[in-house]
Amino acid sequence: MMTTIVGRLSQAFLLLLVMSVIGFAGIHSVGNPVFNIVNIETATAEDIRNATIALGLDQPLWWQYFLFMGNVVTGNFGTSYIYHLPAFSLVMSKLPATFELASTAMLIAAPCGTLLGLLAGRRQGGLLDRIVLNASVFALSIPSFWLSMMLILLGALAMGWFPSSGRGETVSLLGREWSFLTFDGLSHLALPALALAIPKIALIARLARAGTIEVESQDFIRFCRAKGLSARRVLFRHTLPNISIPIVTIVGMQFGGMLAFAVVVETIFAWPGVGKLLIDSIQLLDRPVVMATLAFVAVAFVGLNALVDLTYAALDPRVRLSA
Amino acid sequence: MKAETLRTLWRYPWQHRFSLSLVLLAAYILLALAAPFIAPQNPYDPLQIQAWEASSPPGTVSGVGYAYLLGTDGLGRDIVSTILYGLRLSLLVAVTSTAIAAFIGLTLGVSAAYFGKWADALIMRIVDLQLSLPTILVALIAIVTLGPGVDRIILAIVIVQWATYARLARGVALSEIGKPYLDAARLLRLPTHRILFRHLLPNSIAPAITLIPIELGHAVALEATLSFLGLGVPIDKPSLGSTVANGFQYLLTGQYWISLFPGLALFGLIASINFVGEDLRRRLDPRRRSHGA
Amino acid sequence: EDLRIGTQFKLMTLDPHYADLGENNSLLSHIYERLVTQDAQMNPVPRLATSWKRLSETQWEFKLREGVKFHDGSPFTAQDVIYSIERIRDFLKPPSGGYQSYTQAIKSVSAPDPLTVVIETTSDIPTLPLLMTPIFIMPHKADGFATTEDLNAGARPVGTGPYKFKSWQSGETLNLEWNDAYWGGTPAWTNVTFRVIESPAARVAALATGDVDVADSIPARDVEGLEQRGVKVESAAAARSNFLQFDIGGEKPPGLTDKAGGEIKNPFQDKRVRQALTLATDRAFIADRILLGYGTAASQLFPTGLAGTSANLKVTPPDYEKAKALLAEAGYPDGFKVVLAGPAGRYPGDGESLQAIAQNWARIGVSAQPEVAPFSVFATKRSNGDYPVWYGGCSGEAVTFCLGALLGSSDNEAGTGSLNYGKYRNPAFDEMLAKAMAMDEGPDRNAAIAEATEFVMADYPMIPLYHFHLIVGHGEKVGSYAVHPRGWTTAMQAVPSGK
């Protein structure tokens, strides 16, 4: 077990290293950040040159990388070119918002999706199945910016139930600001969480449905029926565990994705999250922030996926884990 | 593919309920192929566009004869023609990238599960890496270093999408590995590729197959997003996805047609692919007939 | 009463001297004030300075306002002005950028008495008051200059402005409360909350639902819908322009071929070609159709009517026949192929304009391939000389800045040519501009600038496209809102409806 953990950690370390090279070289290849730092419409050539030198961007790339890594070792990702705040704490400051949004969305999506999928798959071709199938196609085909707009149109503009954007009132907990603790914050959370959750519900429902159809045709499910188990127990105690590996996989990946890449929703609902920060930083070539965010995202994914792998082993005794 | 499968596939639409979605999809493909012949206008040719007829509502008759059945966009492109031409690009990009991504992802995923140990570790860490790389960054790097082009977009989408398939297939394959039918296959000393592709893969991809039509939709959307950022297809040759993405801004204005019709067309396309995919899944599942209650 | 403003500007730093971006200036101007500001015609008007006069070629005297107090209660004196200018000039290191260009020419700042500041410049700068318009005055500190980190790290920024800082979240919110001791009278709003809403659609929605009282940068297409919902909308042409620039210096710019794809000599070096393309560009279409009327077709760099603009320059409707003839005359009867580059979604109507222009040019045989890229990619490639024609934008505190930056020959001393990526050279114009700029503020100077503009535009060095309009919407709480051509969004511009 120890070796497994050590193995995983060293792999994660390597991964971060590769990631840093890709991020570094990638940003470098895309363009010169200076054009975003100075006001290109009013800056003089000298301003640009000065800024380039000040940021060390005139140095050879490998040397820049070397310096950067040297700082990272001491826990310093550098200062954002744009915000002039420490890059890492900038990322961390976006974390609560992102985390509560992603968690809320997943807490809605995973149970709803699984339940719908199970019920639909159990009676393939039945009314519920057809509804789930059609609705999921709808939910998956509609681009997320449309969906978000529709939600704003409906939930905010037409009905006035929810505010259209922002985080609302926040409460400080563990030194961070959280919205989910206030009613106002929750109502602000509702629409963006729904916008994120709806496609996920559809996705999970589809997966669960396909799995259910497959599992329900197997002998042990028939035997469960022959045993006299109630339909509900068969569904939840036998079918559910047997379809859960792909669902857990997807939930893990999607959760990671929402932590890092929920750009559209974060933008449209003005939800100050990591995804928006990352995209902005990439577009502005704010390298310290990009690197800090990438590091966070990679750690999140490695962690989530390790968790998912553990869940496999807990779910299915036949699965053997390698490092 | 095996004869049996082919036969069932072929027989299906006629034997069972007439598959509307298949017909719809076929129609889409036909329309896309025939676009240059049936579209009233070539929206990629600036000379054919009547700029002063920009933002005409549906039904307006053009100065050069034909009617703009679905209106024109803010630059005077006939929406019908834009849809038809955009369809070609979207289909090309989405189908190719999804197919390649699914193939690579599934293969690597089941391989990781099958070989285990360091192969698993390596592949899965690449997956982790891939999952944590933002699409935009990948696309930016690909397009800046390789230059713009449809193939580059496809590449970018493949890079973004394969990992999902890989992880999904690996998870299922892991629990499939210990089953006796694979032992039997191993005993026969089947070539590895056969074990992977004929035994492990078919039994691990059911969830992934569900994913394919979904990811196809994502590919269209992704391509649109990239185009929106100037990383996709050229702006004057919009794909269906980018037409919708651009027109999205008009959704709330009076000029609903600029976004609505391409949106509906795109929606129909993705929906029909989804339904066909669902039918396919059912066709390919040997146990598809559920046991009665 | 409280005011909530949804803005596209994200406040990135609390250091008022860190980056000269509209983003920062707009929001920080609640807290800090400048010696001089600009009115709606871009003319300098007094703020913390009540008056100024030129003592000599290189010396300016500013009289400071009496009785002004900083938010912490300390009085505003000449020391603060000196501190602020020196902080920019001597202390802040790049990349904190942009402001140095305003203080570069300042040799020394001295205070003969607490309410008088004398600024000595290295050379003859007739527009020094204008150079003071971006500079926010901070209270001086005895123990050296405040660092950006300190300012960002939550030490309350203290200024003389009408609103006091309450709290902020970088890139998210800024909360202000009124400064009831404000020298200019009690501010209209008790509490002001800025919410950064970058997505235009979301800003529109927030305004429509009443989540905010004011929202800036409303897309033109949404105006109608908003008005139907009872939202009031105000607009003004921005003191800026967007234009096409040619690569004139390069012999064989990339992305430029004949129709068959073969190499050709740079056609843009021929004035007739530039004129032909200008004639073939339907600017009215862009302004009316793409910007839906919330844009003014441009014939020069600032909207006609602002200081230094020419009333004689007119936007002519396209004349394709004449354009064709000119092209043929220049030796391109069949036209050529060219990449028409631009940033994606940085300015209102940028991508669409490129497509419309490509359509226009096609009619005279020039086949233009619009190519948009994210701004950072675009900017890098542009400065590398990778584009033959491109779309750009320029703004500044005065039209002279844009004239010099875009059309002046590259000259570090004079500070001109910083945006002249196409290497356009027109010594006669350089001279005219230099002369005009050496003149004192006033109608003569403005006339000279206009003349220089007329002169240079006759050479078709670029194609001015449009001045887009700044559109601000506001709800019932706000009686009126004065849109400023510089594009600032502030609570001071919003007048409560009761008054």
Next chain:
Amino acid sequence: MAHDNTRDPLLMVSNLTLKHRTPAGATTILHDVSISLQRGEVLGLIGESGAGKSTLGNAILGLLAADFERTAGTILFDGKTLDGMDEHQWAEIRGRRISAIFQDHTASLDPLMAVGPQVEEAILANNDKTLRKEARAMALDLLVRVGIPDVRERYDNYPHQFSGGQRQRIVIAIALAGAPDIIIADEPTSALDATVQKQILALLRELVDETGVSIILVTHDMGVVSDITDRVVVMRHGKVVESGVTASVLDAPQRTYTRSLLAAVPRLRLSDSPAEHVAETDTPPILAARGVAKTFSSGFAWFRRKAHKSALRNVSVVLERGAITGIVGESGSGKSTIGRIIAGLETANSGNLDIDGRRFDISRPGRRSGLLGEVQMIFQDPAISLNPRMPIGETLRESVRFGSRQSGDPRQDVVNMMDRLQLAHSLLGRYPHQLSGGQKQRICIARALLAGPRIIVADEPTSALDVSVQAEIVALLKENVAERAISMLFISHDLALVQALCSSIYIFKDGEVEDAGPSEFIFSRSQNPYTRSLIDARPKRFTH
């Protein structure tokens, strides 16, 4: 046992006709089948593999796949029809009124739930007043009664950690959990050795006598039929061929099919008449496994304490060239485990293996040690050892193409083999789940034989086959051994069969070789008490 046939039967199936629909057309699976079952009666259902016995059972429980269609007939239970019930009502019937033991026992267990809880939930589902705690005690008790060893420790083990016979008994325990009125037992003892089988049959009999439960017992084991059933129904090709009181059917069968069936029953000879014998030669054995030990660790290594289970202790097995060596023994004694180790599918903790003079390191996975593929295996659970997504035909062709790597016509080989195994060619296009238990088993045999190996480990290859097919298979195996010089380890619990096939025999008990020797020695002269008890446990009727 005397029965009052005038009473209303508990279950009555009359004129049942079932069709299986495919896009290509419908096939009749059951044709005009009528049976009736009295309270407290044990009805034997015997007949050819693929006759429709399992289908009939499923039909009674309403568990047929959706593409089956009943075109005629009624099923009355306790005087009421079972037609048109919804799932809720079925849940009331199933388990507590009628329960079932499925033929594919392994496939019947949820692979992701520990076995104890699977029994427990059956108890809870069918006894309204039982508390969780009691249920656990009852489940433990049931598992003990069906003879699962170390029940307490293994309560939370998963199905894949049990031997074939143990899984079968778990399924039986589940079927008994609801104290039903009728048990439809589909080959409930096919994977059990004689002593355990005896124990299980005694248990069933006891239940019948004590609680008056009725049993439909599907089996191909005539010994079982004669021992326990009151009446028998003989089926073939989806029809009832003959039915009547057991003794009279067995003693005086009316139909030719029944007669041939009975004639094919292999009989155990306890006299000294020597079986045909492979001449003892001095050639070295083709396979010799020595000192093999195997310990399974169970439990989830990360979270829980590991539990070790010793499955083999110092086992040595030798297989002569061209011979069939039998392995017989207690269920759970490690027979399958040694087979899997020899095939390279499982690692051993210690011991070594020589095949044809080459030594293999069996402590390493077969893929690495090169052992994998040297030996073919016929798996004990045919239901799960066929690729569910590959049509039968392709499975078999694959075996020809890749196993023997002969350049022949795989198609022809496959077709010939199907004929030998009495399998219809139409099965080639089907998927495993569309076959009967016996058909699947024969496919597994075919797959192994078609691969043309030198050595086969056959793990209970005939457990699901009726005696006439079995006889054919025995002939086929013998033929292969003789003609193609195949050597075979034949794991079985059917002593008569082992006697008929094997030249030498190992008797396993509790992870060790209890007794070993030439066939006639074991059956006639061995004094080992366990060997004797095995032989004595055989139903008497078919022992000579």
